[in-house]
Amino acid sequence: MSGEMANEIKLISGRSHPDLSDKIAKRLGVEVARTISLNYSNQETSFTVGESVRDEDVFIMQSTATGDVNEGLMELLIMISACRTASARRITAVIPNFPYARQDKKDKSRAPISARLVANMLQTAGANHIVTVDLHASQIQGFFSVPVDNLYAEPSFLRYINENFSPEDCVIVSPDAGGAKRATSIADHLNTAFALIHKERPRPNVVGRMVLVGNVEDKIAILVDDMADTCGTLVKAAAVLKENGAKSVLALVTHGILSGNAIETLNGSVLSALVVTNTVPLGDKVERCPKLRVIDISPTIAEAIRRTHNGESVSYLFTHAPV
Amino acid sequence: MVRNIVVLGGNSHPKLVESVCNALALPACARILTKFSSGESRCEIKDSVRGKDVYIIQTGFGGNGAKLNDHFMDLCIMISACKTGSARRVTAVLPLFPYSRQPDLPYNKAGAPLFKAPTEAGRKDYTFDSVPATPAPNVPKSAGLTNGADITNRLLKASQLNGDGPASPMVNGKPNGESYFANGTNGAASVRAHPGSYTTHDYENLSIVNAFEARPGYKQWVAQAGTLVANLLTCAGADHGQKQATSLPRLEVCHVWETMRGQQVITMDLHDPQVQGFFDVPVDNLYGRPLLKQYIQQHIPNYKDAVIISPDAGGAKRATAIADSMGVDFALIHKERRPTKITERQNASMMLVGNVVDRVCILIDDIADTGNTITRAAKLLKKEGAAKIYALVTHGVFSGDAINRINASALDKLVVTNSVPQDDHKAKLGHKLVVLDIAPIFAEAIRRVHHGESISVLFNFD
Numbered sequence: 115m116s117g118e119m120a121n122e123i124k125l126i127s128g129r130s131h132p133d134l135s136d137k138i139a140k141r142l143g144v145e146v147a148r149t150i151s152l153n154y155s156n157q158e159t160s161f162t163v164g165e166s167v168r169d170e171d172v173f174i175m176q177s178t179a180t181g182d183v184n185e186g187l188m189e190l191l192i193m194i195s196a197c198r199t200a201s202a203r204r205i206t207a208v209i210p211n212f213p214y215a216r217q218d219k220k221d222k223s224r225a226p227i228s229a230r231l232v233a234n235m236l237q238t239a240g241a242n243h244i245v246t247v248d249l250h251a252s253q254i255q256g257f258f259s260v261p262v263d264n265l266y267a268e269p270s271f272l273r274y275i276n277e278n279f280s281p282e283d284c285v286i287v288s289p290d291a292g293g294a295k296r297a298t299s300i301a302d303h304l305n306t307a308f309a310l311i312h313k314e315r316p317r318p319n320v321v322g323r324m325v326l327v328g329n330v331e332d333k334i335a336i337l338v339d340d341m342a343d344t345c346g347t348l349v350k351a352a353a354v355l356k357e358n359g360a361k362s363v364l365a366l367v368t369h370g371i372l373s374g375n376a377i378e379t380l381n382g383s384v385l386s387a388l389v390v391t392n393t394v395p396l397g398d399k400v401e402r403c404p405k406l407r408v409i410d411i412s413p414t415i416a417e418a419i420r421r422t423h424n425g426e427s428v429s430y431l432f433t434h435a436p437v
Numbered sequence: 438m439v440r441n442i443v444v445l446g447g448n449s450h451p452k453l454v455e456s457v458c459n460a461l462a463l464p465a466c467a468r469i470l471t472k473f474s475s476g477e478s479r480c481e482i483k484d485s486v487r488g489k490d491v492y493i494i495q496t497g498f499g500g501n502g503a504k505l506n507d508h509f510m511d512l513c514i515m516i517s518a519c520k521t522g523s524a525r526r527v528t529a530v531l532p533l534f535p536y537s538r539q540p541d542l543p544y545n546k547a548g549a550p551l552f553k554a555p556t557e558a559g560r561k562d563y564t565f566d567s568v569p570a571t572p573a574p575n576v577p578k579s580a581g582l583t584n585g586a587d588i589t590n591r592l593l594k595a596s597q598l599n600g601d602g603p604a605s606p607m608v609n610g611k612p613n614g615e616s617y618f619a620n621g622t623n624g625a626a627s628v629r630a631h632p633g634s635y636t637t638h639d640y641e642n643l644s645i646v647n648a649f650e651a652r653p654g655y656k657q658w659v660a661q662a663g664t665l666v667a668n669l670l671t672c673a674g675a676d677h678g679q680k681q682a683t684s685l686p687r688l689e690v691c692h693v694w695e696t697m698r699g700q701q702v703i704t705m706d707l708h709d710p711q712v713q714g715f716f717d718v719p720v721d722n723l724y725g726r727p728l729l730k731q732y733i734q735q736h737i738p739n740y741k742d743a744v745i746i747s748p749d750a751g752g753a754k755r756a757t758a759i760a761d762s763m764g765v766d767f768a769l770i771h772k773e774r775r776p777t778k779i780t781e782r783q784n785a786s787m788m789l790v791g792n793v794v795d796r797v798c799i800l801i802d803d804i805a806d807t808g809n810t811i812t813r814a815a816k817l818l819k820k821e822g823a824a825k826i827y828a829l830v831t832h833g834v835f836s837g838d839a840i841n842r843i844n845a846s847a848l849d850k851l852v853v854t855n856s857v858p859q860d861d862h863k864a865k866l867g868h869k870l871v872v873l874d875i876a877p878i879f880a881e882a883i884r885r886v887h888h889g890e891s892i893s894v895l896f897n898f899d
Contacts, residue, residue, distance in 0.1 A: 148649070148650070148651065148652060150649040154806075154836070155806070155807055155836035155837030155838075156498075156499075156505070156806050156807075156834050156836040156837075157499040157504055157505035157506070157836070158505060158535065158536055158662070159506060159662070160659065160660065160662075161659070161660040162649070162657050162658065162659045162660070163657065163658040163660075164649060164650065164651035164652060164655065164657050165651060165652040165655050166652070166655050178476070179476070180475055180476055181474075181475070181476040182476055183475065183476035183477050183478075184476070184477075184478065184504065184506045184507045184509075184510040185504060185506050185507075187506075187510065188506040188509065188510070191665060191669065192660045192662050192665060193660070195660060195662065195664070195665040196658060196659075196660030196661075199658075199660075199661065200658045213477060214477055216477075217477070220521055222481065223485075223522065224481070224482040224483075224485075224486065224518055224519070224521070224522035225480075225481060225518065225521075226480050226514045226515070226517050226518035226521065227517065227521055228477070228478070228480075228514050228517070230517070231513060231514060231517045231673055234672045234673070235513070235669050235672060235673070237672075238665075238668045238669055238671075238672040239665055239668075239669070343473075343474070343475050344474060371475045373473070373474035373475040373476070374474035
């Protein structure tokens with residue numbers, strides 16, 4: 115950095131998840147920048163920056179609140195564009211829960227690849243760098259021509275399991291074949307057994323039988339997935355595990371989107387606990403669902419921001435969760 | 438029947454889509470456009486668009502439970518779905534262009550409406566001059582607010598973003614929690630302190646707006662989203678061409694260039710014609726002027742003796758164009774920021790340039806959003822002795838208090854186009870509101886664009 119004027123971290127927060135922004139700010143020892151976002155009565159979003167971001171290293175924190183994804187996304191784009199026109203040196207969009215991550219392929223005729231669209235929009239708005247957590251498919255990084263740091267909740271999960279259980283009592287279970295890699299990685303680190311639930315689909319749109327591959331008898335079965343949306347699959351998988359003799363079943367999920375009737379579904383399920391990180395604002399869901407536990411992911415994100423700002427390696431965070 | 442053309446409608450204005458399709462004698466493209474429970478938009482296009490000329494109609498208006506930003510994202514997703522579905526050309530048709538009008542700074546000046554839920558339509562005690570009651574512990578916060586709780590939450594949330602906002606509501610170090618109530622006096626004080634702010638509209642936000650302070654010495658910077666929206670629309674459709682253009686052989690490049698070119702925007706009466714310049718793709722800006730002119734000629738008796746009035750200096754050009762072409766007198770309302778007399782709070786800063794005594798006045802504007810400008814103008818005109826007041830506005834958005842405000846205003850007739858859905862407004866305003874149909878203009882524009890004919894002819898039929 116010799117010769118250059120030292121620039122600072124400017125943490126800007128959208129309206130979707132102020133709680134996480136505050137935690138990150140505290141962790142970094144900075145203040146959240148003075149900004150204000152409002153909606154006009156005609157519903158257009160307005161954003162005002164109240165302090166100079168000229169030549170600063172700007173980090174814009176915006177998660178996507180369940181049900182309000184498009185609002186959050188537009189607000190983020192407008193925030194990025196405002197900082198770009200206000201001459202920020204670098205703009206990093208911190209998006210813990212990447213919106214539209216599941217619409218990442220043309221799985222039907224004329225289906226939109228919305229994740230690609232979001233990637234293009236972020237770059238068009240002026241983002242120079244993206245920080246996110248547990249992308250649904252890591253290939254989404256390829257939609258960007260700017261660097262994307264995909265952080266993992268895995269180290270936090272490993273610590274949670276080690277603190278609360280003894281790994282030899284556990285079996286790590288993937289609720290579908292797609293998540294096998296994520297689950298085996300955790301199983302390998304803990305040196306525990308691994309099982310997989312295979313969904314038979316006799317015809318499209320018919321949910322077939324779920325078949326357990328592996329042994330969970332008298333073990334604590336830990337389901338691992340990247341997102342819990344309506345929780346239908348998760349709850350069915352839990353029932354299958356219970357039928358197969360699991361002592362108890364819990365689920366570790368990075369993004370607790372928990373839309374629709376998810377809370378009621380969870381409350382009525384055999385799952386003993388659903389552990390999520392706070393990438394998505396949970397609102398009153400923690401009070402409404404006694405089974406819901408929350409791991410704070412802000413130390414990981416804050417550390418990634420600090421390291422990005424200082425030009426240090428971020429890969430350390432892929433295997434270690436900062437305390 | 439026009440061949441090889443697909444009209445795809447968004448959710449914002451189904452009626453307009455239907456009329457345009459009828460005018461073109463084709464069925465609207467079958468599609469699924471909803472939201473997943475997570476809040477992400479879901480879009481599936483059921484009919485083939487390969488090699489077709491696709492027109493996507495989506496207006497920049499949120500209402501009926503859906504939000505403006507949802508509609509905009511839907512539009513971008515539809516564009517990109519058509520592009521990946523190998524459409525030959527995708528044209529976005531936006532009768533009202535979203536984010537085309539950007540606010541003045543700062544907020545507590547008039548004309549920058551802030552978020553507020555619509556009030557109940559038939560609020561009995563509403564008068565045009567109503568000034569909100571001072572919020573106090575025993576005074577209801579806002580009579581007639583349907584979902585006030587939601588707003589308080591939003592405000593609270595927003596206030597926590599102001600730098601030092603921990604969990605407890607604090608606004609710049611002052612405990613906001615003495616709270617809303619103590620703040621109420623604050624808010625009232627600031628209403629008094631700004632005699633120039635007429636709006637009865639954003640007072641609820643005064644506490645938060647006043648709480649927001651830029652760092653000393655820094656003039657706050659308001660995001661100007663117009664350019665961004667233009668770029669986003671372009672990137673939704675044209676990117677797949679741009680990205681590959683460098684690495685492809687020559688023949689292919691021609692094809693890619695075709696696809697890049699294969700994107701276009703049609704809109705109407707842009708608030709700032711400069712927005713047209715924000716785009717890298719062709720933008721056709723249609724005019725509502727002929728429609729408005731036709732209305733004047735056919736429905737206003739003795740229109741030759743009327744006065745055409747622009748409610749602000751910005752719209753003078755629009756109004757003079759109509760006045761000149763019909764040989765009608767013209768007047769202008771000038772907004773003066775400094776009030777001359779404290780007693781005349783509402784109109785203190787407005788001046789009429791021209792004579793309207795005992796004459797029919799025709800106000801011309803492009804957008805009526807909160808209705809502030811035209812209702813205030815009408816009030817002034819009445820005071821200056823106008824006989825009858827018409828207002829002709831291309832886009833009748835009518836957000837916030839607009840409907841009540843217009844009902845209570847001196848306006849005799851309000852004429853708008855259906856660039857945004859007007860059924861609700863019509864139901865509430867009754868005979869006061871006249872809606873002109875723009876579907877034929879858009880259908881004709883689509884037909885002409887499709888066949889590569891001139892659009893400008895559409896507006897030269899005097």
